[in-house]
Amino acid sequence: xxxxxxxALLRDLTGGAAQVQLDLPDDAPVTVRRLLEHLDERxxxxxxxxxxxxDLMPGIAVFIDNDQxxxxxxxxxxxxxxxxxxxxxxxxx
Amino acid sequence: xxxFTHPRHGKYDVIGTRPIRHDGEDKVTGRAQYGADIHFPDQxxxxxxxxxxxxxxxxxxxxxxxxAMPGVKAIVTSKDLPRLPDKIIxxxxxxxxxxxxxxRILASDKALFKGHPIAAVAATDPWTAEEAANAxxxxxxxxxxxxxxxxxxxxxxxxxxxxxxxxxxxxxxxxATNVCLHTRxxxxxxxxxxxxxxxxxxxxxKTATVHQGYIEPQNATxxxxxxxxxxxxxxxxxxxxxxxQIATVLKKDLSKIRVIPMEIGGGFGGKIxxxxxxxxxxxxxxxxxxxxxVMSRADVFxxxxxxxxxxxxxxxxxxxxxxxxxxxVWMAYExxxxxxxWGATGAMCVLAPYRLPxxxxxxxxxxxxxxxxxxYRAPSSPQALWGVESVMDEAALKLGMDPIDLRLKxxxxxGDQRPDGYTWPRIGLVETLQAxxxxxxxxxxxPNKPNQARGVAVGYWHNAGLQSxxxxxxxxxxxxxxxxxxxxxxxxxxxxxxxxxxxxxxxxEEVRPLVADTDSIGHTDVTGGSRTTFATGYAVYLAAQDxxxxxxxxxxxxxxxxxDDIAFEGGAFRSKQxxxxxxxxxxxxxxxxxxxxxxxxxxxxxxxxVGAGFGCHIADIEVDSETGKVTILRYTAVQDVGTAIxxxxxxxxxxxxxxxxxxxxxxxxxxxSDKGEMLNAGFLDYRMPTALDVPNIDxxxxxxxxxxHPYGVRGVGETPIVPPMGAMHNAIARAIGVRVxxxxxxxxxxxxxxxxxxxxxxxx
Numbered sequence: 001x002x003x004x005x006x007x008a009l010l011r012d013l014t015g016g017a018a019q020v021q022l023d024l025p026d027d028a029p030v031t032v033r034r035l036l037e038h039l040d041e042r043x044x045x046x047x048x049x050x051x052x053x054x055d056l057m058p059g060i061a062v063f064i065d066n067d068q069x070x071x072x073x074x075x076x077x078x079x080x081x082x083x084x085x086x087x088x089x090x091x092x093x
Numbered sequence: 094x095x096x097f098t099h100p101r102h103g104k105y106d107v108i109g110t111r112p113i114r115h116d117g118e119d120k121v122t123g124r125a126q127y128g129a130d131i132h133f134p135d136q137x138x139x140x141x142x143x144x145x146x147x148x149x150x151x152x153x154x155x156x157x158x159x160x161a162m163p164g165v166k167a168i169v170t171s172k173d174l175p176r177l178p179d180k181i182i183x184x185x186x187x188x189x190x191x192x193x194x195x196x197r198i199l200a201s202d203k204a205l206f207k208g209h210p211i212a213a214v215a216a217t218d219p220w221t222a223e224e225a226a227n228a229x230x231x232x233x234x235x236x237x238x239x240x241x242x243x244x245x246x247x248x249x250x251x252x253x254x255x256x257x258x259x260x261x262x263x264x265x266x267x268x269a270t271n272v273c274l275h276t277r278x279x280x281x282x283x284x285x286x287x288x289x290x291x292x293x294x295x296x297x298x299k300t301a302t303v304h305q306g307y308i309e310p311q312n313a314t315x316x317x318x319x320x321x322x323x324x325x326x327x328x329x330x331x332x333x334x335x336x337x338q339i340a341t342v343l344k345k346d347l348s349k350i351r352v353i354p355m356e357i358g359g360g361f362g363g364k365i366x367x368x369x370x371x372x373x374x375x376x377x378x379x380x381x382x383x384x385x386x387v388m389s390r391a392d393v394f395x396x397x398x399x400x401x402x403x404x405x406x407x408x409x410x411x412x413x414x415x416x417x418x419x420x421x422v423w424m425a426y427e428x429x430x431x432x433x434x435w436g437a438t439g440a441m442c443v444l445a446p447y448r449l450p451x452x453x454x455x456x457x458x459x460x461x462x463x464x465x466x467x468x469y470r471a472p473s474s475p476q477a478l479w480g481v482e483s484v485m486d487e488a489a490l491k492l493g494m495d496p497i498d499l500r501l502k503x504x505x506x507x508g509d510q511r512p513d514g515y516t517w518p519r520i521g522l523v524e525t526l527q528a529x530x531x532x533x534x535x536x537x538x539x540p541n542k543p544n545q546a547r548g549v550a551v552g553y554w555h556n557a558g559l560q561s562x563x564x565x566x567x568x569x570x571x572x573x574x575x576x577x578x579x580x581x582x583x584x585x586x587x588x589x590x591x592x593x594x595x596x597x598x599x600x601x602e603e604v605r606p607l608v609a610d611t612d613s614i615g616h617t618d619v620t621g622g623s624r625t626t627f628a629t630g631y632a633v634y635l636a637a638q639d640x641x642x643x644x645x646x647x648x649x650x651x652x653x654x655x656x657d658d659i660a661f662e663g664g665a666f667r668s669k670q671x672x673x674x675x676x677x678x679x680x681x682x683x684x685x686x687x688x689x690x691x692x693x694x695x696x697x698x699x700x701x702x703v704g705a706g707f708g709c710h711i712a713d714i715e716v717d718s719e720t721g722k723v724t725i726l727r728y729t730a731v732q733d734v735g736t737a738i739x740x741x742x743x744x745x746x747x748x749x750x751x752x753x754x755x756x757x758x759x760x761x762x763x764x765x766s767d768k769g770e771m772l773n774a775g776f777l778d779y780r781m782p783t784a785l786d787v788p789n790i791d792x793x794x795x796x797x798x799x800x801x802h803p804y805g806v807r808g809v810g811e812t813p814i815v816p817p818m819g820a821m822h823n824a825i826a827r828a829i830g831v832r833v834x835x836x837x838x839x840x841x842x843x844x845x846x847x848x849x850x851x852x853x854x855x856x857x
Contacts, residue, residue, distance in 0.1 A: 005514050008279035008453075018279070058181045058188040059434050066516045067701055068558075086441075086513045 002030075002077055004039060005084045006046075013045045024079065032062050033073040035083065050085060060085055106664070107594045108804055111741045112601040114587045120356070128312035128328040128355040129387050136314070137166055137215040139376050139386035140222035141369070142229050143396060144204030144211055147238035147462040147769025148251060151202060154212060155230040162228060164221035167379035169372065170212045171199040175344040182341065193431040194342055197465060198371050204233065205253055205430035206462050207770050208395035210368075215376040215384045238462040238769030242427040243299075243404045245271040245459050253430060253460045273432035274458040276440045278512040286419025286451025290410025294487055298480035300818075300836040301762030302402040302427060305469050306753070306781050309358025310393045315373035316383040323377075324351045325370050330360040330580055331619030336611045338367045343374060353610040354580045361753070362468025363397055365619050394774035398467025399763065401427040401435055403476040409484045415494050417503045419451040420444050424477065428458040429465035439473035443481060444512050445553045446522055446707060447503045454512055462769045468621060470750060471554040471811035475757060475818055482550035482819025483832060496549050496823070497530045497709070521733030521797030522707040526551070528795045529709040534729040544716040545726070548824025552708045552815025556808030557622025562615030562697040563632035565593055565640045569686070571679030572603040575636075578617025579629040581608055583749075583810055584742035588626045589633050591738050592804060596637035597678050598664020615697040623808025626738055627703065627799075632696045634803050640694030647688040648676055702801015706812035708732035710751060712820040716828050721844030723759055723825060725786075730816070731793040735807030740794060747813040748790040754817025756782040760837050780839075 002022045006014050014020055022038055024030045040047035050057055056072040063084040069075035077083060119125040156168045177191035195201075200209045212229050216222035237251040244250055252269050259272040287293060313327040323345070329335040332354040340347050357364065369386040376384040388397070403426050410419040422443050426436035436458040443454055489496040504522045511517065529535055529549065539547035566574045575593045579585055586606035594601045617629065645656040648666045652659070658669050665675035685692055713727040730751045737743040760780035764772045773779045798805025818836060826832045831846040 008277040009275065011279070052181060058183050059437070063515065066518070070699055084514045086515065 001080065002035065003082050004035065005082070007085050010046060010049050013049070014043045024077070030077045031073060032069065032075050032077060032083070035077050105595055107591050107601050108736065108738050109740060110591070110601065111739060112587060112591070114584055115590060115606055116581065116586050125356045127309060127358060128314065128326060131314045131326045131355070131385060133316070133383045135382050137217060137376070137380055137382045137384045138219040138222050139213055139215050139373060139384050140219065140226045141210045141372065141386065141392070142212045142214070142226040142231070143392070144200065144207060144209040146204055146233055146235050147207045147240065148236040148253070149204045149233035150236060151200060151204060151211070152232040152234055156212065158230065159214060159225040159228040162221065162225045164217040165214060165225045166217070166382070167215045167376050168212060168225070168229070169199070169375045169379065171196070171201040173375050174199055174342065174371070177342070177344070188434060190432060191341060194338065197431055198342055198368070206464050208392065208464065209430070210372070210396070213372045213376060213386070215380055215382070239271070240461050240463050240765045240769045242402055242425045242459040242461055245461050246425060246457070253462065257432065257460065271460040272457050273428055273460055274434055274437060276437040276456045278440055278452065278454040280449070280510070280512065281451030283419055283421055283451050283453050287410045289412070289418050291413045292488060292491055293408065293410045294484045295406070295408040296480065296484055296834060298405045298407065298483070298834045300403045300476045302399050302463065303469070303757050303761045303763070304394055304399040304779065305359070305361035305363040307359030307361060307363060310388040310390060311364065311368050311397060312385070312387040313369035313373045314383055314385040315370065315377045317374055317377040319381070321349055322351070323349055323374055324353065325374065326353045326355055327370055328357050328364060329354050330357065330362070330364045330582065330621050331617070332580065332611050333578060333616050334365065334619050335367055335370060339370050339374065342367070342371045351610060351612045354608060357580055357582055360582055360620070361470045362472055362621055365621055366398055366467050368397060390776065391774040394779065395771050396464050398429065398465050400469035400472065401466045401476060403427065403439070405477070405480045407480045407484055409481070409488065411488050411492065413492065415488070415492050415499045415502045417447055417449055420449050421452070422454045424456045425459050426456060426473065426476070427461050427463060427466055429461060429463045431465040432460065433458055433465060435466055435473045439477040441511065441513050441555065442474035442553055443477035446500070446505055446551050448505050448509045449512070452512055470753060470814040471552070474552065474554055474815045475754065478552060478815055479550070479818035479822060479836070482816070483822050483834065486548065486823040486826065487832070497526050497535070500551055501526045517705070519797065519800055520705050520707065521795055522551070524797050525707050525709050525731055525733045525795050528793055529711060529731040532711070532729055532731065532793055534711050534727060534791065540713045540715065540726055542715070544718050544828050545714065546824050546827035547711065547713045548820045548822065548827060549709060549711050550816040550819025550823060552710070552812050553705065554623065554808070554811040554815060555705050556627065556703050556811070557624040558628050558700045558703045559618035559622065559624055560697070560699050561617050561629040561632040563589070563629060563636040564614065564693055564695045565633065565636040566691065566693040567640055567644070567678065567682055567685065569682055571677070571682035572605070573597055573599060575604055575606045575633055576609050576614055577606070577629050577633065578609055578614040579625045580620045582620050583746055584739060585620065585625045585629070587742065588630060588738045592630045592633050593637045595804070596634055597641065599678060623706065623810045623812070627802055627806045627808050628698070628700050630738070630804070630806055631700045631802055632698050635696035635698060636694040638694065639696060640692050643692045643694065644678065644681055647685060647692070648681060650688045651684065700801070702799065704735050704799030704801055704807035706733060706807050706809060708812045708816050710816035710820040712817070712824045714821065714824040714828060716825060716843060716847070718847060721840035721842070721847060723821065723838065723843060725755065725788050728788055729791040729793065730813055731795060732809065732812055733795045733797045733807065734809045735799040735802070736796055736805035737794050738804065738806060743794060743809050744792045746810045747792045750810065750813025751790050751817050752782055752787050754814040755787055755821065757814070758818040758821040758836060758838060760839055762837050762839070
């Protein structure tokens with residue numbers, strides 16, 4: 001069961017739910033893009049909100065099991081993964 | 094909690110020593126080459142004409158008179174820049190819309206802040222260039238300006254753009270607004286959390302716009318050759334991100350542009366964006382000569398990115414035993430004249446040190462007629478955390494708890510979640526607080542004369558990883574050269590040399606560190622985000638390991654054995670069969686030519702395992718009851734630094750960060766006229782701390798090694814700017830009995846607070 005943490009400002013699309021759990025088909029590796037497509041079937045609008053010109057929106061990073069997934073939409077999601085969409089880390093020093 | 098023990102902690106030969114920096118002599122003798130030192134025989138000088146208005150429509154630009162002046166070689170305006178698409182991209186610092194990048198370099202239809210570049214001139218000398226720029230006739234339709242983010246939120250406030258609506262993760266509102274981004278983090282049940290609280294504090298805070306205040310102004314020299322290749326010499330925190338930005342703004346191939354990073358006289362985040370570079374390139378393309386541009390100090394203040402002014406409402410709920418049960422935070426961050434996302438970073442930081450079951454954080458990035466804000470050392474964290482630290486101090490007093498104990502009770506530990514959902518790995522906040530509490534400073538009695546007191550506060554910065562490249566070449570005498578793409582701002586050459594020396598079994602002085610340009614090393618991201626010693630240091634370690642592996646093969650040839658039969662331990666190659674005397678790199682190096690030729694290790698990485706940084710500062714102060722001036726009596730900064738590679742530079746980073754934070758707390762602010770002009774664009778009127786204002790800052794290095802780095806490195810440079818505002822504020826409040834909830838806590842503001850001092854001060 002994959003757990004997707006929904007960004008606070010998109011929770012109106014999930015009926016207020018902060019987390020959504022999904023059973024993914026285990027016949028093929030699942031990418032973040034595929035995960036979002038599955039999610040969008042249940043909660044219309046999520047895909048559009050998180051994508052920009054076909055890619056993950058600039059300024060948003062995907063974290064899988066607490067590691068920033070640099071492959072973005074192409075990153076692989078495990079069957080028990082925890083997935084967050086949060087702003088990436090930037091710095092100043 | 095069991096103390097963390099890094100497998101090699103305390104067993105290093107070079108790490109933890111304090112060698113003299115490799116670039117020290119050049120810097121103290123003035124031989125080091127900064128951007129303004131560049132000179133070519135056929136060089137031209139550029140000057141930028143800037144908008145005198147904070148908000149105006151540009152009706153026309155007439156350059157004919159200027160062009161006719163003797164000595165003038167070229168003039169450029171926004172018409173010389175390629176039109177860029179309305180497209181958001183990842184740039185040197187976060188995200189930026191390409192169209193706005195172009196408009197920021199040279200204004201097209203509107204001037205959006207005083208100092209916004211309008212046109213630029215290249216001439217045979219700087220005075221002719223300035224005179225010609227001032228001869229350019231620009232007709233403006235002056236518009237009402239707004240410089241305060243709270244004012245910019247009001248109904249009817251002047252709008253900077255007709256077409257910007259609030260963007261919330263792709264959802265756009267219809268109505269035009271100055272709010273360019275809304276970020277929210279939410280967890281638990283806020284109402285239930287506050288219902289559970291025994292004490293609730295709800296307070297408002299404000300901070301002013303402040304500048305990084307680096308000593309060296311921005312500069313750029315460009316030479317566009319007839320074959321289309323361009324070289325740019327500049328003062329930048331990242332040659333590669335600068336090249337990316339130049340290529341984007343000018344629509345060039347990256348391979349056509351070489352950026353040579355000069356020595357840098359400070360940056361603190363402000364030298365990640367580009368300003369002059371594309372203008373210098375355009376002028377060089379028009380003239381065929383190298384063109385040099387250097388900003389004045391007033392230009393730096395009025396046109397480069399400072400740190401956001403902010404407004405905040407912070408509501409925290411506690412149980413009687415001090416447990417934090419709920420937090421509701423609203424903040425507005427000044428974005429400046431173009432959309433940005435620094436408020437989103439503030440939203441990540443504002444409650445990060447504490448474990449909280451119920452929270453909501455809403456942060457707005459708000460457009461204003463001021464320069465687009467830029468990163469400034471732990472960007473957005475100081476403005477976010479000082480208000481929280483003020484409320485923590487109030488709560489400690491109300492609940493009768495020691496302020497460090499209250500923080501220890503709520504401190505985040507491994508496995509807790511940051512407000513944005515990230516789960517903390519191994520962090521050292523608890524150890525930092527324990528070290529602060531155990532310090533001689535904290536154990537000594539607080540100053541107790543009238544208007545004296547002690548304050549404490551914590552700070553946080555997440556630090557960054559990003560991309561880095563390094564090579565390590567073994568010289569034939571057994572010394573080594575390390576090449577990286579990381580600009581050296583705070584002594585990173587020495588840190589790189591130390592880590593290479595540790596890995597190769599050499600002395601730090603036997604390793605020569607070099608900073609390369611964009612044609613000479615693989616992509617390396619900015620010196621920023623406190624990432625260089627972590628990420629580029631990691632690349633250096635891997636490159637040195639690569640060299641060691643190559644050398645094992647050479648030793649195997651000499652010993653007629655398999656490489657796997659050789660170990661590299663204690664700075665020497667050793668036979669696992671015990672058949673040979675150990676061989677050091679120095680002994681092996683002369684034999685490299687006959688065993689296969691030169692050895693050069695290399696690594697290019699995007700490391701994970703970034704270690705977050707926490708600090709706790711203790712300030713003893715005295716308030717002059719007549720003038721409102723605050724004098725610091727004693728100051729101690731405690732910080733989890735992972736492993737201190739070069740302790741003197743770690744201590745220097747902490748002292749420097751604390752000093753900048755003290756300036757932010759007590760004196761620094763942009764003062765604007767009602768027309769949006771900055772009235773204090775110089776160091777005489779923009780009051781930064783001097784040596785007379787700040788005592789010696791004691792530092793305590795807590796070493797909780799980061800398990801994500803081979804030598805346990807955490808970023809250290811940014812965290813120390815975060816706690817000073819809270820520590821100073823809490824000390825002042827305890828000294829005079831009034832909380833000054835607006836920065837800077839300058840003498841007039843403290844004096845005004847003293848006028849409302851209650852009969853009985855808050856007990857220390």
